[in-house]
Amino acid sequence: xxxxxxxxxxxxxxxxxxxxxxxxxxxxxxxxxxxxxxxxxxxxxxxxxxxxxxxxxxxxxxxxxxxxxxxxxxxxxxxxxxxxxxxxxxxxxxxxxxxxxxxxxxxxxxxxxxxxxxxxxxxxxxxxxxxxxxxxxxxxxxxxxxxxxxxxxxxxxxxxxxxxxxxxxxxxxxxxxxxxxxxxxxxxxxxxxxxxxxxxxxxxxxxxxxxxxxxxxxxxxxxxxxxxxxxxxxxxxxxxxxxxxxxxxxxxxxxxxxxxxxxxxxxxxxxxxxxxxxxxxxxxxxxxxxxxxxxxxxxxxxxxxxxxxxxxxxxxxxxxxxxxxxxxxxxxxxxxxxxxxxxxxxxxxxxxxxxxxxxxxxxxxxxxxxxxxxxxxxxxxxxxxxxxxxxxxxxxxxxxxxxxxxxxxxxxxxxxxxxxxxxxxxxxxxxxxxxxxxxxxxxxxxxx
Amino acid sequence: xxxxxxxxxxxxxxxxxxxxxxxxxxxxxxxxxxxxxxxxxxxxxxxxxxxxxxxxxxxxxxxxxxxxxxxxxxxxxxxxxxxxxxxxxxxxxxxxxxxxxxxxxxxxxxxxxxxxxxxxxxxxxxxxxxxxxxxxxxxxxxxxxxxxxxxxxxxxxxxxxxxxxxxxxxxxxxxxxxxxxxxxxxxxxxxxxxxxxxxxxxxxxxxxxxxxxxxxxxxxxxxxxxxxxxxxxxxxxxxxxxxxxxxxxxxxxxxxxxxxxxxxxxxxxxxxxxxxxxxxxxxxxxxxxxxxxxxxxxxxxxxxxxxxxxxxxxxxxxxxxxxxxxxxxxxxxxxxxxxxxxxxxxxxxxxxxxxxxxxxxxxxxxxxxxxxxxxxxxxxxxxxxxxxxxxxxxxxxxxxxxxxxxxxxxxxxxxxxxxxxxxxxxxxxxxxxxxxxxxxxxxxxxxx
Numbered sequence: 025x026x027x028x029x030x031x032x033x034x035x036x037x038x039x040x041x042x043x044x045x046x047x048x049x050x051x052x053x054x055x056x057x058x059x060x061x062x063x064x065x066x067x068x069x070x071x072x073x074x075x076x077x078x079x080x081x082x083x084x085x086x087x088x089x090x091x092x093x094x095x096x097x098x099x100x101x102x103x104x105x106x107x108x109x110x111x112x113x114x115x116x117x118x119x120x121x122x123x124x125x126x127x128x129x130x131x132x133x134x135x136x137x138x139x140x141x142x143x144x145x146x147x148x149x150x151x152x153x154x155x156x157x158x159x160x161x162x163x164x165x166x167x168x169x170x171x172x173x174x175x176x177x178x179x180x181x182x183x184x185x186x187x188x189x190x191x192x193x194x195x196x197x198x199x200x201x202x203x204x205x206x207x208x209x210x211x212x213x214x215x216x217x218x219x220x221x222x223x224x225x226x227x228x229x230x231x232x233x234x235x236x237x238x239x240x241x242x243x244x245x246x247x248x249x250x251x252x253x254x255x256x257x258x259x260x261x262x263x264x265x266x267x268x269x270x271x272x273x274x275x276x277x278x279x280x281x282x283x284x285x286x287x288x289x290x291x292x293x294x295x296x297x298x299x300x301x302x303x304x305x306x307x308x309x310x311x312x313x314x315x316x317x318x319x320x321x322x323x324x325x326x327x328x329x330x331x332x333x334x335x336x337x338x339x340x341x342x343x344x345x346x347x348x349x350x351x352x353x354x355x356x357x358x359x360x361x362x363x364x365x366x367x368x369x370x371x372x373x374x375x376x377x378x379x380x381x382x383x384x385x386x387x388x389x390x391x392x393x394x395x396x397x398x399x400x401x402x403x404x405x406x407x408x409x410x411x412x413x414x415x416x417x418x419x420x421x422x423x424x425x426x427x428x429x430x431x432x433x434x435x436x437x438x439x440x441x442x443x444x445x446x447x448x449x450x451x452x453x454x455x456x457x458x459x460x461x462x463x464x465x466x467x468x469x470x471x472x
Numbered sequence: 473x474x475x476x477x478x479x480x481x482x483x484x485x486x487x488x489x490x491x492x493x494x495x496x497x498x499x500x501x502x503x504x505x506x507x508x509x510x511x512x513x514x515x516x517x518x519x520x521x522x523x524x525x526x527x528x529x530x531x532x533x534x535x536x537x538x539x540x541x542x543x544x545x546x547x548x549x550x551x552x553x554x555x556x557x558x559x560x561x562x563x564x565x566x567x568x569x570x571x572x573x574x575x576x577x578x579x580x581x582x583x584x585x586x587x588x589x590x591x592x593x594x595x596x597x598x599x600x601x602x603x604x605x606x607x608x609x610x611x612x613x614x615x616x617x618x619x620x621x622x623x624x625x626x627x628x629x630x631x632x633x634x635x636x637x638x639x640x641x642x643x644x645x646x647x648x649x650x651x652x653x654x655x656x657x658x659x660x661x662x663x664x665x666x667x668x669x670x671x672x673x674x675x676x677x678x679x680x681x682x683x684x685x686x687x688x689x690x691x692x693x694x695x696x697x698x699x700x701x702x703x704x705x706x707x708x709x710x711x712x713x714x715x716x717x718x719x720x721x722x723x724x725x726x727x728x729x730x731x732x733x734x735x736x737x738x739x740x741x742x743x744x745x746x747x748x749x750x751x752x753x754x755x756x757x758x759x760x761x762x763x764x765x766x767x768x769x770x771x772x773x774x775x776x777x778x779x780x781x782x783x784x785x786x787x788x789x790x791x792x793x794x795x796x797x798x799x800x801x802x803x804x805x806x807x808x809x810x811x812x813x814x815x816x817x818x819x820x821x822x823x824x825x826x827x828x829x830x831x832x833x834x835x836x837x838x839x840x841x842x843x844x845x846x847x848x849x850x851x852x853x854x855x856x857x858x859x860x861x862x863x864x865x866x867x868x869x870x871x872x873x874x875x876x877x878x879x880x881x882x883x884x885x886x887x888x889x890x891x892x893x894x895x896x897x898x899x900x901x902x903x904x905x906x907x908x909x910x911x912x913x914x915x916x917x918x919x920x
Binding site for chain 1: 626629630656657659660661693696698715716718719722723726727729730731733734735736740741742743746749750753754756757758760761763764765767768769771772775778779782783784785786787788789790792793794796797798800801803804805806808809814815819822823826829830833834837838841842845897901905
């Protein structure tokens with residue numbers, strides 16, 4: 025739908041109060057469309073629109089997807105009382121998410137006005153690391169004592185309609201220590217007088233509150249769980265992570281590797297304000313500039329050779345480009361392998377041998393092609409030979425550095441996706457130019 | 473755990489038949505560990521190990537994650553009867569997945585030996601596109617007539633213990649057209665004599681069988697669904713996609729963008745055999761070689777200028793590298809934006825203006841830095857000035873091409889992640905060299 029038309033329709037629907045139709049439209053709108061619509065509405069409409077946004081089911085998803093800037097703009101445009109009322113209605117984990125995205129003073133203002141139970145829950149959640157099990161868990165869940173009957177459990181469940189996504193009932197002792205779980209399906213299939221302790225699965229897989237969110241995601245994925253209980257060191261139940269939270273984690277982590285390898289901030293989106301984008305991307309470019317100047321020094325070292333055979337200059341970008349591309353291929357495989365837990369230090373040697381072979385083989389293939397091109401273009405067989413050797417050497421370096429650098433980063437507890445690209449391409453640039461211009465210098469009399 | 477020790481423990485457990493302990497170990501092993509363990513076992517152990525692998529709950533996950541090569545090796549090492557028996561036990565969607573990964577003759581052999589119902593189901597599934605709703609749905613699901621009572625539904629449900637992940641009951645008419653859904657929770661909370669049609673939600677969101685799997689994933693994610701029904705054009709129910717299938721889709725799609733941008737095949741893993749890796753990666757390198765030669769021609773065009781001021785050669789890699797890095801940043805944001813549905817053609821102009829501004833601003837920042845470096849290194853203010861202008865021009869091209877090329881690809885129905893990188897870096901290389909060497913030629917008398 026054309027965006028202008030969409031805004032008009034929405035203004036009209038807001039005016040006549042047709043909230044059901046509006047909800048339907050909003051559910052199928054992307055965050056960027058929501059952002060656009062919001063920016064086109066007038067003040068009173070903004071408030072009504074916001075209200076609607078927070079009432080519908082997709083709200084938690086929308087909050088997660090909207091950027092910090094848009095959320096701040098939204099909160100700037102509605103009355104604080106409306107906002108407060110709506111925050112009160114959010115699940116604690118979603119509310120904590122939102123608080124984390126708002127400016128410090130603003131979130132403090134809201135926290136002070138919230139009811140004390142909710143405030144305590146949110147503050148507790150905010151103490152856990154953002155990327156840990158505690159940071160994504162929901163502290164509201166459904167617990168029962170092990171001596172309850174099925175009938176009692178069903179009766180209690182009926183009163184808990186506001187809980188999101190109940191899949192399992194958690195059976196705890198008096199100290200809220202996790203004793204077992206009962207699935208809805210088991211509840212449905214058992215006699216009403218049976219005790220929970222007789223049907224519960226007491227071999228529960230749980231996760232401790234400080235474990236990284238990626239481990240939560242891996243567990244849920246591997247075991248096809250719908251939810252996983254989060255406990256402290258003494259097995260006391262603290263919260264539950266549900267599968268919908270994990271979908272976001274999986275998507276974020278995969279996007280993060282891509283972003284980090286390209287030198288882009290995790291939070292940057294297509295319509296992040298220009299100033300933030302410039303600030304986000306400049307450091308990466310400046311680091312790359314520094315390494316490019318390093319490579320330029322290598323070339324500068326051979327200025328005498330280039331002076332004699334100036335056509336060598338034309339092939340410098342070929343040498344650098346091929347090394348960089350081969351290195352990126354190896355890095356992509358190795359960094360994803362590390363992220364997905366498929367590559368460990370023990371297998372380093374095997375991976376190293378493989379990547380070196382792949383590099384050398386592709387060096388030979390591309391070396392022959394470029395040698396033929398050089399021969400026909402410049403009529404010089406020796407230039408072709410030098411280029412071929414330089415290509416093989418450079419792709420050897422690309423394969424070796426592409427394995428060793430990310431694994432070295434990992435050993436130093438640095439995310440390999442962050443720094444490996446720039447380090448490895450510095451290696452391929454410098455060694456590539458050194459091989460190419462060094463060989464040319466040695467064989468200069470055949471090149472003139 | 474050290475892999476050698478792990479293999480010994482597993483051999484021993486296989487010998488004594490301690491399958492529970494073994495299952496526990498296998499569940500927490502990664503596909504690459506499973507592959508390694510498998511390769512170290514002798515023939516009889518391989519068969520027992522395989523049997524175990526297919527009996528445990530994580531089997532569908534394992535099949536999805538194991539590479540084609542490992543699966544072929546596994547199937548090469550066990551008796552066909554054992555394999556057949558186990559395939560028979562798989563859910564149809566997992567079996568179809570597996571058939572798709574085996575060599576044609578082998579999967580045909582298995583299909584002919586399977587029971588006819590299963591065979592028909594699998595063949596039907598194989599006719600749907602691999603990346604469509606049909607390709608990932610499970611054709612086994614739980615349907616009921618709208619005139620059933622709750623008690624009847626619960627009774628039927630008890631008999632269907634082999635169904636994976638029942639979250640909703642699908643209510644259909646005589647022609648199997650989808651009429652509504654009832655959740656397990658609703659079932660639990662209603663009186664036994666109530667009719668399904670009185671509690672069912674008839675406003676069901678479904679997906680047609682040929683829609684792409686990414687749309688299925690977006691719907692499930694947006695609405696926090698656990699499962700979504702798949703229908704044909706006449707709303708006849710054909711299958712169900714569950715949330716665990718979608719987790720794989722989301723992970724695959726994000727990885728795919730990263731892989732395609734780096735010129736790596738989607739299926740390549742750390743230990744893909746060397747021959748396959750060479751074959752997979754060579755075409756990308758050859759294409760890049762062709763475009764690098766194109767850029768080399770631009771440099772060759774200015775050989776006269778380089779002959780006069782040979783130090784210009786040293787700065788060629790700086791110009792090319794900065795253009796390539798800035799272009800990759802823009803491409804990453806734009807390609808992910810397109811993939812996540814955040815960027816449409818209508819917003820192209822806005823994105824274009826933004827990226828050009830970001831490019832020019834970072835061009836000015838890095839241009840000034842490199843000008844200062846050139847001044848101190850070579851003592852030539854004019855060289856610095858030329859480099860700065862070239863950098864600004866090149867980062868302008870990076871921003872503009874970084875938006876226009878992927879959106880153009882999308883308009884041509886080509887995945888922007890596949891071809892954009894090579895096209896855009898060709899632009900930045902050629903224009904960068906042209907700006908830098910062209911300006912140098914114009915201002916040559918100030919550079920000598």
